[in-house]
Amino acid sequence: MSRDENLIKSLEELKKIGIINDSITAIKHIPARQGRYMAYPSDVHPALIKALQEKGFTRLYTHQNLSWQLIKEGKNIVIVTPTASGKTLCYNLPVLDSILKNPSARAIYMFPTKALSQDQRAELDETIKLLPEEIRIFTYDGDTPQDARKAIRARGHIILTNPDMLHAGILPHHTKWIKLFENLQYVVIDELHNYRGIFGSHLANILRRLKRIANFYGASPQFILSTATISNPLEMAEKITEEPVSLVDENGAPQGEKYFVFYNPPVVNKFLGIRRSYVNESRRVASIFLKNGLQTIVFAQSRLITEVLVTYLKEDIEKTIQQKGLIRGYRGGYLPLKRREIEKKLREGKIRGVVSTNALELGIDIGSLDVAVLAGYPGTITSTWQMAGRAGRKSGKSAAVLVGTSSPLGQFIINNPDYFFSKNPENALINPDNLSILVSHIECAAFELPFVEGEKFGSQEIGEILKFLVDEKLVHFSKGKWFWTSDAYPADGVNLRSISSDNFVVVDTTEKSKAIAEVDFSSALTALHPKAIYLCEGEQYFVENLDFEQRKAYVKKTDVDYYTDAIDYTKIKILDSFDQKNLGKCDISHGEVHVATQVVGFKKIKFHTMENVGSGDLSLPQNEMHTTAYWLTIPSQIFHSLSFASEEKINGLFGLTYCLHHVSPLFMMCDLRDVGVSVGDNSTGKSVPPRDIRQKTSHKEDKDIFSDIDFEPNIFIFDNFPGGIGLSPSLFDLEKELLKQCLKTIAACPCKEGCPSCLGPVKESGKQAKEVALEILRIIIN
Template structure:
């Protein structure tokens, strides 16, 4: 029973998701007897129907993607056929790719347990050698994995920067020569720019496999999206079978829609304030809770304010230690401590970014709280799936904010719960992304004319690299003559590979590392950097040495960067007639500058003042964009509004664009800007959705649907 007390007045609608009975199937006869015995030791005499279906397809040699719910046993479904192959063929190898380090290490625990059960039953568990190969793996363990492991758990970043470039080293060539399976977990996370990079990474991987004479099969899992088989095919360059009928049982789940009260200026109370009040209430009710926020800063603010409230439970009793924080930027030791404390019950709640959205097992949670609609229905359902993993009734609370989508959900909750998930969009043929991976591929093996079947724009890229002195033609092959490590020149997850160390001057400890864009926003001079609820003041930002010096402080405010965006149109490639105006697609130059910061008081979030930075911190990017001209009569109408209505349209545009493409927040930027009309040269105002590395998303998705969707979403 969920008792919200006086806070229940915020609930504007409730949706019940009824329990679902399980559907079972016999363990496939083709499954190895040793694996059958290991399942029996676990008390498993039957499988869920979707597990049996996937195992049958995998053992039949198919490439398969599965999209059943959270905690439905997807991992066991793809792991059993892989283990069977490894038990039957001692030389066989398999790669298991996970989007995060934490997820890989969580899965390693399950694999080790299953291997021990195989060994105890005399089924050959000694033949299963598994290990995680990531940035935290010490050199001795890396050597063991390369030389002995037949089950390698890693992430795309390590495959790109460490494994493929070292394919000629002892152990690595043996892995690639004998790889039989590649498992891609949480495949829905590979979309937008990250997906484009991953698709090209798989092109390089399969190219090396062909060189060594192997042809691995792919097994993939995904959250519920509209096109899992299509996405898997785009990423892995194979047709896929799709398993989607979920046979696992599910407990009752109740979804509560929460609308904050209005403040004196007719603006809703902020989502952060609501989370900071709701979270301690749930902890005091002894409800095991996860709270999702949309950013690292939001996670830290909610944790700090919620712990302040928990420090005064029943007078002077401090229960702040029952609430943890989890986000990117924490050390591996910090992340694993939180995971362990959740499982073992030392924490009752955790505030997290979407870093815990994926399938890491963090014990039985009873309540999921979402700080605003997460951007896609796929993420919405994925986060809801974190509660109720151990059975029993579960609750989810969606705290709605002032964004256009949130307010539309407040008016019509059925829009969220009754419609299908979105299509995931990826553009593997983006020229900039192809270029990065063609350079890396050339350093791995000389390029040949046959590689034009791998990269469609190879003929356009080759002369550019030859002229730049990075390739040398030798009898119809192109050999790499550039830098020693081209795979290190880019990041799969963003366009800026620069890293800055955040160093505590008092202790000398490195708290974390950040990318350049993160550093500019969170660690500019005089910024307050928050880490697990602790406050640090930035004393020095060394742009040359890539170092940020901070000191611990205790004060009543945090900082929020003032970010200004400027767009210049380089060239308009296409024009579309849209209603009373025109839409244009083309190349743009984006300058995103942090020019100052606000000081916001904890708890009430009042603005205590504004400071201008002595030096603007600017990120420059040339990319592609879609923009709409705003007719003059519309501007005149909007100019009479008491608020900036054009800004509301911009927010709606970005929201719709993200939903239509399932893009990450970092993939799409929307703003208004002045540009020259291409017909008569006059200056016009336009609103734009700027695309970071994937043109196909715009052409195929935004253009077709964004206008109708903007009519639905009220700014």
Template sequence: MAPPAGWADLLAGEELAHLAAEPARTGRSEQLPADLSPLVAAALALRGIDGLYAQQAEAWRAARRGASFIVTTGTASGKSLAFTLPLLDAVARDPKARTLCLYPTKALAQDQARSLLELRLPGLKAAIYDGDTEVERRRQVRTWANVILTNPDMLHVGILPHHDRWADLLHNLRYVVVDEAHVYRGVFGSHVGNVLRRLRRLARAYGADPQFLLASATIANPGELALALTGMSVTVVDTDTSAKAEREIALWNPALLDPELGTRTSALAEASLLMAALVSRGLRTICFAKSRKAAELIHRFTAERVGPATAARLAPYRAGYTPQQRRAIERRLVAGELLGVSATDALELGIDIGQLDCAISVGFPGTVASLRQQWGRAGRRGKGLAILVASEDALDQFFMRDPEALLSRRVEAARLDHANPRILDPHVAAAAFEGPIAAADAATLGEEALTRAAQHPELEPTRAGYVWKGRDHPAGRFSLRSGDAASFTIVEAETGSVLGLVERARAYSSVHEGAIYLHLGEQYLVLSLDHDARVATVAPARVDWYTQVKKDTRTAIEATLRGAEGAGVELHFGRVSVTEQVVAYQRKAIADGSTLEVAPLLLPEVSFETEAVWFCPGEDMLEGIAEMPRLLGALHAAEHALITLLPLWAMCDRWDIGGLSTNAHFQTGLPTVFVYDGHAGGVGIAERGFDCFAGWVADSARLLAGCPCGAGCPSCVQSPKCGNLNDMLDKGVALTLLERMAART
């Protein structure tokens, strides 16, 4: 079916940086398996499903032979049916068989529950168990449902510590579904890896050994991710024979206003212009924004540019709405009542939102995998259009100048480290509360957990194993979203509501007194920071400035774990300790980045151990640039460029990474550049940088070479998180250094 109208005339402006096309693909399917329950086959037939794509059939065969699997294919390729088919067959054959389904968002769990119930399979009793489940209904879910849909946070605090209430589930647990597995990376993924190990341990204690059925967006290391999450080797299913419509891809760069400052017209305004033009042609469009404020602004700007009848068919979708409001928007999308929706990444995941023609991404979402998830929403009823509207961010501008660096790039690898002691220790305590930790538990919790249990101050050895000495349940002490138990709570002054948590290592940089704190795109002014109570009190603010801290940073090498000669430099990976102290902060104008005020601020030192990659360029690399201050400017600018580009190689955000450059490090005695994990203990980001160092350096050199500015700007070497307030940056000399390194790869 062709879309209602074309868009060719929209893509003719000077803002169009690149236009490409992805060809259509004809789907290939095979018959439903002969050993599938007739009841399931009949239920599928009523939904018009009479065959399986190769990936669905391969997943079915893996499940039938008792294997766990991860299916990693593109958007709209039928991953949900791949993991749903085994659990439906189990229910049809044995209504007592239980399945636990984990989803990263409540919205996705709601959507999947709706899809399951629409099958009307006899004996299927699917129910959601999360923080929104009424107290009086929770007992019914525990005793009645054979497919329970929840999230890792609820499993962590609501199910595992109270496993005696869930004995029937654990005893009959056949399958554990982990949907959108690529979301579980970094700190969050490291926590979830421990939660799943605790689940496996308790299931074994109740006599079950469930298979794990994982589904993920396309990533570079699906088998490695599944092993890190579950502690089990799994079958990787990555063949994709699903049908795919042709898709046109446009990279859209807002007009450059000042080449030296790198300022451009508003990406939000550009996105709303495009969206207004598309929906006015009857094209169903979704626009992804990075914050709820941006989503609301795009909606408002778009509605102002179209007629009342079209405006009534537009809606924003973001966190902060009630579940009923979000469900209503989802229903209107599926039914085709809405022409356009501006959304945060809440709609990026596999929620069924019907057939869309166009998808607009405002700013690179952080990973190629996420971008392809967003673009995959377009073109489900015919030829689709996917647009990336660039911001002034350095990575966005890199893609505008070098489109193939984006379009031909493999998706990133997802990294996590469940054995990071700062993350593992609280889970060891939680596991000890759930049951004594004994030698046999190494098979599920891992050998590291037994080592940490023996050293844990709140556990005591008994004949049965290590047990919890406290009176509370330790799972309630920590969040899965933080790597530091000593987090600061951010509280809204007037209402007393908790907005979120920030790790102690980041608190002094982001929620110091006088800071502007951004929460879901909204501005808050930090009124006070209580160091003893670890509470930051904030109030809503509407200001045209932001804050940036100046920090003194020291890095000490604790252990070198790996070394190599790479890109003409001495390259190392290992453990380092980082000590930071905030000594001042700036108020900077949003409009042009100019400094409005510098305020002195002396906060306590914060030290943490993490992982880092570092290198020491030799004399040949520094020929002609070894004099101060050129040397320090080159190293500092190169460090910024490397930090900007590392998210292309590891699934992380620039804010997950720190760095330090020095003309003479006290341990190496040489000019040294460090790039380290910003999370205590590290979660694998720096090691990924070590493994892909040659490509990482080459990308960084191209970033600097392609930027049209002369001295450096936010589109290349200036960083919004620089502890030195972007002082001592020499773009030209940094480019010389990186190009010399790239030439030696």
């Protein structure tokens, strides 16, 4: 049978299982699309055209041609086309052409991961070998040998790097890179959608520093950005570069026929809403395709699940066929040589199945596979399409299967396929002017070049910040300039993936003491508290001691059948309301808040069954911060008019909070951990403790808050970062949309009283939580 026939056969097998279990919510057929082409423009260097044609690129897609025209007009561009649509040539063509015509021209290519930069290096090397002139390209990252760095600085035409290396290894040493900065013509930023939240906010400031240094040496580079589909690519590109940008989003690349299946694990306990394990169902789905000889990639949500699925699929496939090496894993933590070997064998078709974390979501060349199975919704529609795009050739059939998890967000997507296929509602959000991030990069910029009085940093007036740095004895003002005077090397103190660099080191004391991981301060309180089970590389560690002064957590290897989940109590106080809207029967606001979170206990959760098998009390120091928040106010008369007992109403309130927390990332393109939630009283400003804390507490005042006739609930969703990064204002702009999607999620769930898929497990949400939450939503939406 042909590959296409095997694919159709496999889909029929999957459909049969779906009909028996009522588990397929959608099969979307995406028809093949013809490519649209144009000849190479006459002003491209003839040698470059010849080299590309020898590689098989006989002509350009229409979006590649448009990119060329806009760049030649001196414009910055952002390219938004799907996976495997030839985005790389959009920037390689103008860069290589410029260097062939002017050998002193230079370019910086920035990629979010080392693996992606190595892959792009291989692509460039193939083209350059076919050119008559020498073009020197070098990778400059943490693995670059010290003795090679001098030659790279002097000779490199194209420098392939990442934001971390640009931040700490290139910009602070710009005097060693004079040739690069004097002749810098292009800055290429690939996979722009990855630079959202904290990471993107840092990158925007790194680009402010890069432009400042380039201008000092007389250069003004053009920016070429590429991204997967997001709803605000132009806004994101302009915010991150602080330059006008032109959009290229008409895809001219051909696309083969594709089937996209939404598969929901069957319900095994309707009352509790418990479904079959999504891991086991992903194994079952992948095995169907693998047994029919189809090259398949399975995307897992964590390193642990990756290894579990590799083990399962090896049992299913390799033992049956009696051939080793057909199923492989791929994730961070594997050595680079092993990853390159797996990539090569995938391209050659020697590996039939690979299980990967999102490490293979980015544009690493692994050839064109037949099937992508997504074990769980990846968290964003953009990532889902990126992963699904890993299967599919320019011609012929392919398939993608999304296997739903029990989370409210996973269930919303799997039960609302029309929502998924009809639009991309996700905005990539950044806040370059977060004060903590801004100050840390102004320190770095002052180290690199003195600030002249009145000079802006990007669009920001920074006189007050520089005066603050004088008080801190970090800079000195003299003759109209601000000079860095501290002995410190400021770039070392900035972690691009968090706001604070105040991290905890995890020390394994099982045999010889050795550091195995680093955890940021706020996560350490919930992941590294005493008696926690800390997971790293699939290994379990018992936390014996958390040393606050030394910022160290001491752990020992263990082997237990549970993990721990911290119970925290967040108290929130409104400091300032920036804006408020009345939606008829409720109010929404966003503004600045003070958040105080304390870890007060932990639960032991059994693997696979997710049962609560024990708990413990803790009393850790409070973690306090100022941040931004969105809050929903339910009028007291509506809340008190509900025909339920006082405790049941509060159960419903916390159930609704759980659902809002889990569904809100759908609109913010962020991780669940990037936002926190809390419930408060609008009339008194007090916070309401969650149910598991209320049951333990004997404080009458806590229990009496919601009995008061004036009690008016506020549900807060706040940015889990000091100063905020722009997540909560986006919820404010949604008005009733977020509430409607929560109503859909809860109403569609088959459980009776609440479950992990809607309001949280029934033991935690409490009696009547589902009825109350539905009643509140129906009243305030209508």
